[in-house]
Amino acid sequence: MSKQVVVFILLIVPVLAVYSQNTSSSTRTYMQNQYLLERMSNPEMLVTGASVQTLPPAPPDVIGDDMLNTHFQKTTFLLNDSSLLEGLPVKYYIARNEFDIKTKTGLRALKGDRVKSFVWIDSATKKPQVFINGQLFKHEDGTQGTGFFQLISEGKVGLIKQTEVIFKEANYHVALNVGSLDHKLIKKIHYYALYNNNVFKPLPKKKFEMMFPDHRPEIQRFIKINTLDLTREDHLQALFDYYNSLK
Numbered sequence: 463m464s465k466q467v468v469v470f471i472l473l474i475v476p477v478l479a480v481y482s483q484n485t486s487s488s489t490r491t492y493m494q495n496q497y498l499l500e501r502m503s504n505p506e507m508l509v510t511g512a513s514v515q516t517l518p519p520a521p522p523d524v525i526g527d528d529m530l531n532t533h534f535q536k537t538t539f540l541l542n543d544s545s546l547l548e549g550l551p552v553k554y555y556i557a558r559n560e561f562d563i564k565t566k567t568g569l570r571a572l573k574g575d576r577v578k579s580f581v582w583i584d585s586a587t588k589k590p591q592v593f594i595n596g597q598l599f600k601h602e603d604g605t606q607g608t609g610f611f612q613l614i615s616e617g618k619v620g621l622i623k624q625t626e627v628i629f630k631e632a633n634y635h636v637a638l639n640v641g642s643l644d645h646k647l648i649k650k651i652h653y654y655a656l657y658n659n660n661v662f663k664p665l666p667k668k669k670f671e672m673m674f675p676d677h678r679p680e681i682q683r684f685i686k687i688n689t690l691d692l693t694r695e696d697h698l699q700a701l702f703d704y705y706n707s708l709k
Contacts, residue, residue, distance in 0.1 A: 540578045
């Protein structure tokens with residue numbers, strides 16, 4: 463072997479060693495980066511061998527309200543002692559059976575059990591709406607009414623309605639990611655027939671005319687001719703108004 467070849471080999475070997483080391487290091491860095499990217503993009507790989515803490519949901523809010531009217535309406539009260547309070551801006555809270563009255567010095571509260579009835583003008587229809595204290599009525603099971611009933615049709619058999627507020631608790635399931643994060647206040651309307659200060663739930667549609675035994679044929683005919691939908695308030699009102707107009 464010539465002297466020049468020997469010198470070349472002695473020079474090239476260290477260079478190859480350094481190149482090999484740099485290449486290996488560079489390859490490892492590339493592979494490590496790829497592995498890290500795969501772990502970040504695959505949730506299952508992230509939880510291998512370790513537990514992942516899930517942040518608890520925020521405390522639930524309450525969606526909805528228990529107000530019968532969301533803005534102040536001019537109202538006239540008839541109190542239990544027969545005195546009148548007239549022209550007062552009022553909101554009524556169903557759940558606590560209480561009125562907020564706006565005065566020049568701020569809000570004043572009036573308990574519902576001090577009120578026999580009240581009247582306000584509906585902002586949408588511009589017609590008066592009459593509400594009567596439920597304590598004046600009894601249900602079919604003999605229990606006393608509570609809150610206030612709105613008088614829809616007045617006569618021998620009246621039509622009244624009451625708005626109930628139902629509290630629906632938050633039911634969010636973290637693991638399944640289903641349900642509601644918030645509590646909800648849901649308003650539900652109930653219609654009743656009023657006869658001799660007794661409150662009755664209307665019968666199903668097929669038996670509805672049985673509530674008016676003295677004019678059953680006329681009621682059947684009126685429902686059929688006018689194709690009444692007895693789930694609608696305006697149709698119920700028309701039916702009760704018609705019955706109360708009969709002699």
